[in-house]
């Protein structure tokens with residue numbers, strides 16, 4: 001389910017079935033890193049929306065957690081932890097963070113949710129069809145990761 | 155003379171009513187459009203979209219077909235990709251099922267559960283038999299939607315998925 005009123009309406013009536021929250025993590029930077037920043041975000045957007053399509057009924061895709069790359073890492077992590085607290089309070093059993101930013105690996109242990117890091121793929125020269133098949137092959141591996149996590153706690 | 159002068163308060167009231175009316179009209183118009191639109195789009199909804207699948211390649215084993223079309227959503231045009239599970243049943247009729255689970259909308263797979271001859275939804279373990287009928291005791295309460303189809307130049311064309319009609 002997506003963060004749109006129609007889906008949230010469904011979510012509120014079927015809460016017990018939706019136990020997974022997915023949060024994309026976007027870093028924003030300017031200057032010479034602008035290009036990577038944008039393509040990383042684009043990649044994560046495509047990927048998470050495809051993921052949402054596969055698992056519509058069980059996960060809620062939250063709006064991306066966006067931060068300035070130049071900010072202090074402690075601040076960023078602190079902020080994300082606040083999100084985590086709120087999400088947990090809302091009865092989500094599983095939390096997944098999806099990012100193309102490898103720096104997050106360092107802070108993985110501080111988070112209760114699972115961090116999924118995927119190196120961004122260059123999308124700028126691909127047409128839509130090629131993008132889809134590329135994303136699809138990436139998501140395939142993700143899918144089994146999700147079902148595994150679900151089965152662990154069953 | 156000063157009697158008919160519009161006081162400051164009156165002036166404000168008039169202006170605000172004017173603006174409010176304008177805004178209300180702005181809100182109403184799209185609502186009217188929403189109400190009327192479905193009637194207008196019925197014809198366009200009959201469009202069939204080409205899939206890359208050749209009719210002659212359809213077997214009794216359900217196979218996944220992806221097809222893409224352009225969708226105009228107000229000012230926003232995007233490529234939407236859809237998927238169908240396509241096969242021939244025992245009577246050699248082509249069947250094209252929507253992969254969208256009728257419980258809460260996850261994408262179902264063929265043979266991905268414990269039973270190789272069923273559609274399976276990984277989200278809450280929903281199950282459907284080959285003809286799309288939901289298996290009792292699993293969360294889905296309705297059979298999978300069915301795509302109407304056409305054949306053109308040997309290729310399969312699919313329309314808009316509809317709820318399965320009750321068999322007579």
Ligand code: FES
Pocket residue numbers: 017057058255256257258259260275276277278279280293294
């Ligand atoms: S969404 Fe398919 S079983 Fe719940």
